[in-house]
């Protein structure tokens with residue numbers, strides 16, 4: 523942990539932990555974003571002999587894939603409920619890895635401990651970006667690989683967050699919006715000259731589960747912690763609920779682009795610790 527990390531407001535962290543435990547993230551991980559873990563593991567060239575840390579691993583989307591590739595893996599996340607769901611799923615599949623509750627701003631690991639440190643649509647949700655980026659770098663060995671896969675601000679989930687923002691309580695001082703991690707310049711600035719060999723590419727996740735924006739909204743309203751939190755913040759105000767309903771459906775409709783499949787844009791960034 524670096525000196526700055528001690529200033530992270532633990533009340534904010536506790537709220538986030540509770541938010542990610544609401545709804546049914548394990549369902550969403552299986553039904554919508556499962557292809558992303560393998561994308562990140564492949565981009566990092568993870569294999570036997572690698573000691574890997576997955577930060578904000580949730581139910582182990584990337585971590586389980588890395589373990590299947592032969593690596594020795596620790597999946598860490600703020601939310602114990604998600605780790606438990608991931609551990610059960612890994613056990614069912616006969617995959618062995620470690621599960622550890624951890625805040626990305628204060629990782630309970632030694633300096634230079636891992637060959638690979640990665641995060642799949644995960645560390646982007648730790649609100650204090652520089653703290654979290656510092657921790658990713660600290661626990662990675664010199665010459666080790668760092669990989670982050672993050673929704674872009676312009677893509678569908680980035681736009682979902684922008685849409686929900688006016689309906690949510692104001693963010694705590696110093697917090698930054700999650701989709702900033704989807705901008706290459708932002709991540710380069712966070713990592714600075716502590717990394718080299720940076721590669722960054724924008725790609726899209728094809729999502730064919732929804733017929734229209736309203737279906738997307740209803741799914742997220744029931745399943746996705748941040749969306750549930752937005753609705754809870756305005757419950758009791760029927761006009762605001764109706765407005766948010768309309769806004770989320772509208773942005774959802776916009777991401778079909780005349781086709782049956784939605785395309786959700788993300789940034790895949792890899793680097794090596796200098």
Ligand SMILES: C[S@@+](CC[C@H](N)C(=O)[O-])C[C@H]1O[C@@H](n2cnc3c(N)ncnc32)[C@H](O)[C@@H]1O
Pocket residue numbers: 535538539542551555558559577578579580581582583584598599600601604624625626627641642643644645647648649
């Ligand atoms: C969208 S989920 C991604 C989970 C998983 N990596 C995946 O690909 O499905 C975001 C995850 O970030 C975790 N998270 C949010 N804030 C965190 C923090 N400060 N430290 C560690 N994990 C955090 C949540 O608990 C949640 O599991």
